[in-house]
Amino acid sequence: MIPQTFEYSAPATLAEALHLIDGDRKLLAGGMSLIPLMKLRLAQPGHLVDLGRVPGLNSIEAAGGKIRVGAMATHHDVETSPVVRASCPLLGETVGSIGDPQVRHRGTIGGSIAHADPAADYPAALLALEAQIRVVAAHRERMIAAEDFFMDAFTTPLEPDEIVVEVLAPIEDSKEGYRYEKVAHPASGFAVVGIAVRIKKSGGKIAMARIGVTGLGSHAFRARNAEALLEGGAGIDAAAAVVGEGIDANSDLYASAEYRLHLARVHAARALRTALSRAE
Amino acid sequence: MKVAGSYSLPAPPERAYELLQDPDVLAKCIPGCEGLDRVAEDEYAMRMKMGIASISGRFDGKVRISEKTPPVSFRMSVEGAGKIGFMKGDGVITLSAADSGSNVQFEGDVQVGGTIANVGQRLIETTAKMIIKRFFDCMSQRANE
Numbered sequence: 001m002i003p004q005t006f007e008y009s010a011p012a013t014l015a016e017a018l019h020l021i022d023g024d025r026k027l028l029a030g031g032m033s034l035i036p037l038m039k040l041r042l043a044q045p046g047h048l049v050d051l052g053r054v055p056g057l058n059s060i061e062a063a064g065g066k067i068r069v070g071a072m073a074t075h076h077d078v079e080t081s082p083v084v085r086a087s088c089p090l091l092g093e094t095v096g097s098i099g100d101p102q103v104r105h106r107g108t109i110g111g112s113i114a115h116a117d118p119a120a121d122y123p124a125a126l127l128a129l130e131a132q133i134r135v136v137a138a139h140r141e142r143m144i145a146a147e148d149f150f151m152d153a154f155t156t157p158l159e160p161d162e163i164v165v166e167v168l169a170p171i172e173d174s175k176e177g178y179r180y181e182k183v184a185h186p187a188s189g190f191a192v193v194g195i196a197v198r199i200k201k202s203g204g205k206i207a208m209a210r211i212g213v214t215g216l217g218s219h220a221f222r223a224r225n226a227e228a229l230l231e232g233g234a235g236i237d238a239a240a241a242v243v244g245e246g247i248d249a250n251s252d253l254y255a256s257a258e259y260r261l262h263l264a265r266v267h268a269a270r271a272l273r274t275a276l277s278r279a280e
Numbered sequence: 281m282k283v284a285g286s287y288s289l290p291a292p293p294e295r296a297y298e299l300l301q302d303p304d305v306l307a308k309c310i311p312g313c314e315g316l317d318r319v320a321e322d323e324y325a326m327r328m329k330m331g332i333a334s335i336s337g338r339f340d341g342k343v344r345i346s347e348k349t350p351p352v353s354f355r356m357s358v359e360g361a362g363k364i365g366f367m368k369g370d371g372v373i374t375l376s377a378a379d380s381g382s383n384v385q386f387e388g389d390v391q392v393g394g395t396i397a398n399v400g401q402r403l404i405e406t407t408a409k410m411i412i413k414r415f416f417d418c419m420s421q422r423a424n425e
Contacts, residue, residue, distance in 0.1 A: 026334060034334050040395055042364050043334035115333060118406055153406050154333035188402060218406050248285075250406050 003038040007047040029111030071110025087171040090178035094125035110164040123220030124196035127212030131169040177279030181271035191215035197271040240269035287416040291423035293375040297351035309418035337364035365394025
């Protein structure tokens with residue numbers, strides 16, 4: 001449990017951090033995935049660039065119809081943020097279910113999404129929120145839609161010289177209903193399946209539905225087929241029954257593909273019911 | 281662990297059969313392959329560097345092709361071992377003609393052991409599928425060339 005020797009830098013500014021990253025260097029955020037891998041020597045980066053001392057990367061604010069969460073905001077910061085609670089409750093509800101209190105105090109939103117674990121909780125919520133991820137490199141920056149960001153297991157469009165700096169999500173309409181339903185793995189706390197839902201009602205019907213699914217496939221995805229059914233007037237059970245259609249479901253010792261798919265549909269129905277009851 | 285799947289390649293079975301056994305193409309399409317040297321008829325020594333998430337490791341291994349029945353089927357065995365663990369995969373690849381070119385089916389068994397399997401159990405199958413998919417996506421590109 002002792003890592004391979006490595007160089008360590010703790011830049012004081014983002015510009016310095018951007019200057020430092022390349023090749024064998026690895027960014028360190030909260031270290032909740034990277035450090036254990038290093039201790040097992042599964043990861044042996046030659047040089048760590050710690051973002052922990054870069055100021056301003058952990059701010060959470062709402063402005064211009066959007067909520068902006070800095071990449072180094074910990075899960076605990078997000079969970080307890082009054083801004084998140086008021087403007088983006090789905091995000092707050094989702095982070096509250098990540099890991100345990102120790103992990104939530106160290107782990108960060110930027111670290112979690114850049115790692116792109118196929119069973120992480122954040123991606124489901126970011127997909128349901130249609131969030132954007134702002135990424136910068138030394139001489140350029142870009143916004144990546146959540147749906148384009150989670151490409152495959154541990155695979156994102158991030159280039160080696162890019163850093164995730166913030167996540168932008170639209171401020172949720174207060175009449176909107178939301179819910180994150182999760183079946184947590186008893187040992188790891190990761191989502192065996194996790195379903196994030198947003199619903200808007202209009203005249204007693206569902207006018208908008210967004211469903212983000214994590215844990216089921218090789219990466220988090222939006223259940224667009226179920227969203228379309230709901231928006232077309234179908235019932236919750238009919239919509240939940242198509243979640244994961246066409247997805248090659250994950251399977252491990254804890255949950256077979258068939259069981260996972262079943263869990264996803266049952267929990268999609270539960271999430272939709274709760275979201276609907278919360279919507280006005 | 282059993283793995284199975286099917287992919288389509290935009291080339292007739294005869295050509296797909298050749299591509300899937302061409303050492304130059306294999307070297308380019310096996311994810312992380314850094315070199316493939318022929319050691320005997322249908323047998324190659326391989327150096328691989330796998331990098332998934334923050335995990336990275338070098339593997340030395342070999343690729344063997346056997347039970348050749350052109351252009352219908354063959355068996356491919358891939359194995360590798362490195363500091364972080366070992367993997368062994370063995371499967372039968374079956375080709376059939378399809379409208380788009382050919383349909384490639386594979387059915388096999390993958391074993392992963394060592395540290396990586398002890399701590400990564402939750403993700404091995406997902407990762408194995410992703411690697412196999414990358415292999416066939418690359419093959420599909422080659423078939424188009």
